[in-house]
Amino acid sequence: MKFLIVGLGNIGPEYALTRHNAGFMVLDRLAAQHDFSFTMTRLAYTAKWQHKGKQLFFVKPTTFMNLSGKAVLYYMKQENIPVENVLIITDDKDLPFGKLRLKPKGSPGGHNGLRNIDELLGTQEYARLRVGIGNNFSKGRQVDFVLGAFPEDELIQLPDYLDRAGSAALAFCTMGIQMAMNNYNQ
Template sequence: MNKFLIVGLGNIGPEYALTRHNAGFMALDRMAAQYSFDFSMTRLAYTAKWQHKGKQLFFVKPTTYMNLSGRAVLYYLKQENIQVENLLVVTDDKDLPFGKLRLKPKGSPGGHNGLRNIDEVLNTQEYARLRVGIGNNFSKGRQVDFVLGQFPEDELIQLPDYLDRVGDAILAFCTMGIQFAMNNYNQ
């Protein structure tokens, strides 16, 4: 049975719950609600396991805070004996408009501190990442306030459908492969 490690990036704590920077956490929480699996607190993360179409999916929401996400990723790759080719990191992206997805088989962190830390800890950029567009409607010098800010009401209304598409892209990656998922979910 193929095993996959799906890592949603975010920050723990109620003050971050609905912030743009927690798009990765929100996507995994939405999948858990849809498919009836539960997260539990384990070492360095909230984790959940779920089988889908003959695949074992291991979900991780690091509790190390965004900038130290690599520790949890490396730990669970080793703990679950999962190859880096079967790692998918789900993260927010301010360079994509809200509602857009971008799945890539590898790449640079693009200014994202969570991805930068994963790159450093794994010593590679050769892992898949699914970027969830949050837009960039902020003035100069206000990026931190924007990404740590809550979604406005009009985007909150669209968020469930958007997160469902993220979940569909994750499942396509695990069951049909990255090329199929990129062809069907990149916009």
């Protein structure tokens, strides 16, 4: 059984540790823990890994956040992976830092990357793992906040947080969405 796990983010060193790159960070952490690596391919950095009898295909789109759907659609078709086996990992400013929310479907909630995926897939019926980044910004400063670096106190907690998010993504593939939600949603 094949799964497509997509971490959303923006490419380039200036975005590496920004809140908007939470999806990339989760996949990078999984790669480091399980000794697989990403290579540059069409529209994305990709990696394959076998886990508990499942073939996992990881994607970090190089299209920038707002055009993430291009890479998602391309690799769903390329790898012949049905939408029910797709998981999108993204940041969420409406969740406090440290909170995870795994859902089987939903609206983009103001997230332009998810909006583009919805448009290109023609559905909102795909799983998403939302990684809370908080919303400690003043009116009109949302872009600066999401494209800003994590403060020192959050950076200290970030490895454990990313580990939990990675475990939730793997649970989606091995346990199914309902059990993974029961175990990881807080």
